[in-house]
Amino acid sequence: MEKLIIEGGRPLYGEVKISGAKNAALPLMAATLLSPGRHILRNMPDLRDTRTFIRLLANLGVKSERTGNVLVLDTTDILHTEAPYELVKTMRASVLVLGPLLARFGKAKVSLPGGCAIGARPINFHIMGLERLGVTCKLEGGYVDAAIEGPMRGDVIYFDIPSVTGTENLLMASVLAEGTTVLKNAAKEPEIGNLVDMLNGMGANIEGRDTDRLTVHGVSSLSPADCAIIPDRIETGTYLIALAATGGAGTVTNCNPAHLPSLLEKLRDVGLRISETESTISLDWPKREDKQQRLGNVDIKTMPYPGYPTDLQAQFMALMSLSSDTCVINETIFENRFMHVAELHRMGARIKVDGHFAVVTGRGMSGLSGAQVMATDLRASSSLVIAGLAASGRTEISRIYHLERGYENLVDKLTGLGARVWKEQE
Ligand code: EPU
Numbered sequence: 001m002e003k004l005i006i007e008g009g010r011p012l013y014g015e016v017k018i019s020g021a022k023n024a025a026l027p028l029m030a031a032t033l034l035s036p037g038r039h040i041l042r043n044m045p046d047l048r049d050t051r052t053f054i055r056l057l058a059n060l061g062v063k064s065e066r067t068g069n070v071l072v073l074d075t076t077d078i079l080h081t082e083a084p085y086e087l088v089k090t091m092r093a094s095v096l097v098l099g100p101l102l103a104r105f106g107k108a109k110v111s112l113p114g115g116c117a118i119g120a121r122p123i124n125f126h127i128m129g130l131e132r133l134g135v136t137c138k139l140e141g142g143y144v145d146a147a148i149e150g151p152m153r154g155d156v157i158y159f160d161i162p163s164v165t166g167t168e169n170l171l172m173a174s175v176l177a178e179g180t181t182v183l184k185n186a187a188k189e190p191e192i193g194n195l196v197d198m199l200n201g202m203g204a205n206i207e208g209r210d211t212d213r214l215t216v217h218g219v220s221s222l223s224p225a226d227c228a229i230i231p232d233r234i235e236t237g238t239y240l241i242a243l244a245a246t247g248g249a250g251t252v253t254n255c256n257p258a259h260l261p262s263l264l265e266k267l268r269d270v271g272l273r274i275s276e277t278e279s280t281i282s283l284d285w286p287k288r289e290d291k292q293q294r295l296g297n298v299d300i301k302t303m304p305y306p307g308y309p310t311d312l313q314a315q316f317m318a319l320m321s322l323s324s325d326t327c328v329i330n331e332t333i334f335e336n337r338f339m340h341v342a343e344l345h346r347m348g349a350r351i352k353v354d355g356h357f358a359v360v361t362g363r364g365m366s367g368l369s370g371a372q373v374m375a376t377d378l379r380a381s382s383s384l385v386i387a388g389l390a391a392s393g394r395t396e397i398s399r400i401y402h403l404e405r406g407y408e409n410l411v412d413k414l415t416g417l418g419a420r421v422w423k424e425q426e
Contacts, residue, residue, distance in 0.1 A: 295365065
């Protein structure tokens with residue numbers, strides 16, 4: 001296993017280019033199962049999770065070919081329709097093959113993902129929605145064994161809570177259904193807009209993109225896709241927060257500022273200067289010459305899009321540990337997403353957790369010091385990287401395979417911004 005070493009306390013400066021979004025790439029790869037043929041996915045990030053998904057598809061019979069950031073998936077010959085536990089347990093998003101396999105073949109057997117470090121994360125909405133479309137789902141031996149005779153039949157499906165992969169799975173399930181399906185209280189994350197664009201480009205008929213009501217008029221067949229993955233908004237936010245936390249300044253390129261409305265306002269609220277073009281975001285301090293930089297404090301509450309993203313909660317907590325005041329962070333999406341707190345304590349952060357709330361007492365820009373810490377999940381790990389970059393001295397982060405799930409070329413990108421960071425064997 002590898003660990004990440006950071007010699008912190010150096011402001012980051014410069015430009016960093018954002019990769020394609022992990023959480024868009026995974027459903028788009030799943031959607032290629034809907035139609036036989038050669039699909040082209042552009043701006044595809046090379047991550048541990050995208051590689052796992054390619055393995056999952058290969059196991060079903062899909063052939064893949066990657067040239068740079070273009071991935072070609074040939075879904076002509078599907079050998080079987082089962083996603084085994086060995087693959088699903090390493091990546092929950094594997095459950096995204098359920099909808100498209102059912103739509104094309106009328107059957108799919110997918111392992112239940114089980115619990116996760118950040119919460120229980122059930123898939124009851126996915127199953128309930130499929131049943132509304134006429135699918136019979138049996139839960140046996142840790143698997144969802146789902147089947148339907150003939151095509152699915154459109155219906156109205158209401159989500160108690162907007163679910164991102166739930167919305168994606170049911171969109172993919174319903175595009176080939178008979179009649180019209182309406183998804184109410186659907187999730188509105190930009191990754192879902194990316195999927196809607198891909199499906200409509202393949203010949204689907206989906207209305208309501210970017211709203212919480214998606215209307216799917218079923219079509220009888222689809223053609224192969226040629227589609228680009230949107231920029232990763234969570235990677236974008238992570239680098240912006242890293243620039244701020246180190247007292248640095250710079251520009252994030254190849255991103256979409258429109259996908260980060262809440263974070264950009266929060267960064268302005270703590271006193272940073274944020275300017276945007278269509279595909280770049282620049283961050284600076286109001287008085288660069290002032291060596292005594294002070295970060296203001298601001299509360300955050302994680303919410304479904306366009307609210308503040310849970311996937312940027314841990315990173316913002318690292319930033320608020322460096323502020324000059326107290327802030328309250330309310331995590332409303334996942335029940336166990338404060339695991340980074342104990343690790344941040346090891347670096348000198350003052351944070352008290354009570355249920356879904358964390359109270360962070362900022363220690364000022366030079367308030368953290370390097371330590372040995374452990375990565376526990378993807379976003380928790382990136383908060384430790386941010387804290388390590390800002391802290392004085394050496395930080396060692398073990399179990400960095402978590403980071404590799406979602407951050408392409410992290411070490412190179414940080415080095416390009418002037419960070420002293422490298423990997424070592426544990
Ligand atoms: N939920 C249910 N039942 C369901 C589905 C969801 O109760 O059937 C609950 C969840 O437990 C949670 C809430 O609904 O409390 C929202 O969960 P959602 O289904 O939206 O999460 P997800 O689709 O499993 C995706 C991202 C996560 C991100 C969340 C929230 C992908 C592959 N994953 O997960 O990304 O945190 O949406 O935005 O898109 C990450 O990238 O680090 C990551 C965890």
